[in-house]
Amino acid sequence: MADDQAATPLVEAVGVTKRYGETVALDRAGIRVMPGQTHALVGRNGAGKSTLVSILTGLQAPDEGEVRFGGEPAPRLADRDAWRQRVACVYQKSTIIPELTVAENLYLHRHDLNRLGLVRWGALRRKATELLAGWSVDVDVRLPAGELDVEQRQFVEITRALSFGARFIILDEPTAQLDAAAIARLFTRIRALQEQGVTFLFISHHLQEIYEICDTVTVFRDARHILTTTVADLPHAELVAAMAGEAAGLAEGPSRTAVTRGPGVVLDVRGLSYGDAYREIGFRIQTGEIVGLAGAAGSGRTELAETVAGLRAADSGTVEVAGRVPRPGSVPDALAAGVGFVPRDRHHQGFVPMMSIADNATMTVPDRLGEAGLISGRRRDRLARALIDNLAIKTPGPGLPVMGLSGGNQQKVVMARALASDPRLLVLITPTAGVDVKSKEFLLGKVEETAAGGTGVLIASDELDDLRLCDRLLVMFQGRVVAELAAGWHDHDVVAAMEGVRLDA
Secondary structure: OOOHHOOOOEEEEEEEEEEOOOOEEEEEEEEOOOOOOEEEEOOOOOHHHHHHHHHHOOOOOOOOEEEEEEEEEEEEEEOHHHHHHHOOOOOOOOOOOOEEEEEHHHOOOOEOOOOOOOOHHHHHHHHHHHHHHHHHOOOOOEEEEEOOHHHHHHHHHHHHHHHHHOOEEEEEOOOOOOOOOHHHHHHHHHHHHHHOEEEEEOOOOOOHHHHHHOOEEEEEEEEEEEEEEEEEHOOHHHHHHHOOOOOOOOOOOOOOOOOOOOOOOOEEEEEEEEOOOOEEEEEEEEEOOOOEEOOOOOHHHHHHHHHOOOOOOEEEEEEEOOEOOOOOOOHHHHHHHHEEOOOOOOOHHHHHOOHHHHHHHOOHHHHHOOOOOOOOOHHHHHHHHHHHHHHOOOOOOOEHHHHHHHHHHHHHHHHHHHOEEEEEEEEEEEEOOOEEEEEEEHHHHHHHHHHHHHOOEEEOOHHHHOOOOOEEEEEEEEEEEEEEOOOOOHHHHHHHHHOOOOOOO
16 A cells, blocks of 8 residues: 555646647646655746646646546646645745735635634734744744745745645745855755655756756656656756757856957946945956856845946945946936846846837837837837847737746846847846746857947856856955956856855865
């Protein structure tokens, strides 16, 4: 009997097909997740991962095929309680309600009431505290959820799912907004929960994470199941080939060699300080040069890049772009000086979801779209089509709302907006977060192409793949630049500097 139970998948989708009109989102696809696993689901944007998740969580039914939990057919879609007892998904975009406390989020619509029908707040807080303690989550239940960081919100969401009885948790791009230290803590928590009987489906574009945390990997491509195998038996190159349908992948190991850049300074940062984030920073970027700002969260890299882009006003020091000194903390001044910007969080800073691709991509260049402050729709769409072609954005036309695009294509729209003004300086913060391998390759290739045209580039990231194309790397630790590495650096040197470790000590 024990062997039979061990051989029965905790979750299984068999022969699942899902169509939206003429579009086939899943084509006889399937997955088998065994109890106690951390099972990776990978694939390029549009491969069918999101559709499968919506079916595994009971948000929609397949047109063909079936889903089983522990060998039994999935509940009816209308029986939401039965689904919550079996499966939950922690999405890249948090479902926590920021205005409510942690306790209220944990037991939303499940409040204990007294005889008068009023919420027993003391009992609610005690129950929430006991729940979090039982799963080793250290968060004050009285705090408004909006005060939690990304990592804390994820742990609260996981705990909320476990409180319904679910022991199968889907993690959708859980590391996209976490730094290296937070990712390590998340992985430690995943392993601990596995020991307590929790099974995970792990969705990520970061292939190294798959090898670090997952037991088994399933690859989808073009709406179909391609392979399922143990992670240890699948070389990196073969995994990328299965995802892409060809032998392709990002470079590993040493970064590329330096490229000769033209004369002229496009960015001159002198004596820049901002609160506790960074102090006395100075560096230059020449015409066509790509400079990286590497560092973990708390290093100051993001705040420094946002200062250069005009989102923050430094306490002291100056930023000079192509001979002009923009007013500190002024995005319009930075734009006028020639700065193009790709922010860290595309969902909250990068685009307006309900607006069209055309409006999003051209919003930084209204002066090119008409006279006397009036926008010509024809001019706007003509420029937007050129940007769509340049960035290879997959869309039926410029009028489509950006929310209708995949993650990789949304990021391309953000890049298109940054390039629309023909910038002298391009500032990028984690530019490939949450996109697939092919989109990552394309976006980084576009950065190189832009630099080859004479634009200076500043890339702030803790993703080494983002930084491999840099001519120089400035590594920040606790608000200061602690190392400058020329092209040809090795991963261990960068990671050591980011963590404040001296390898020669």
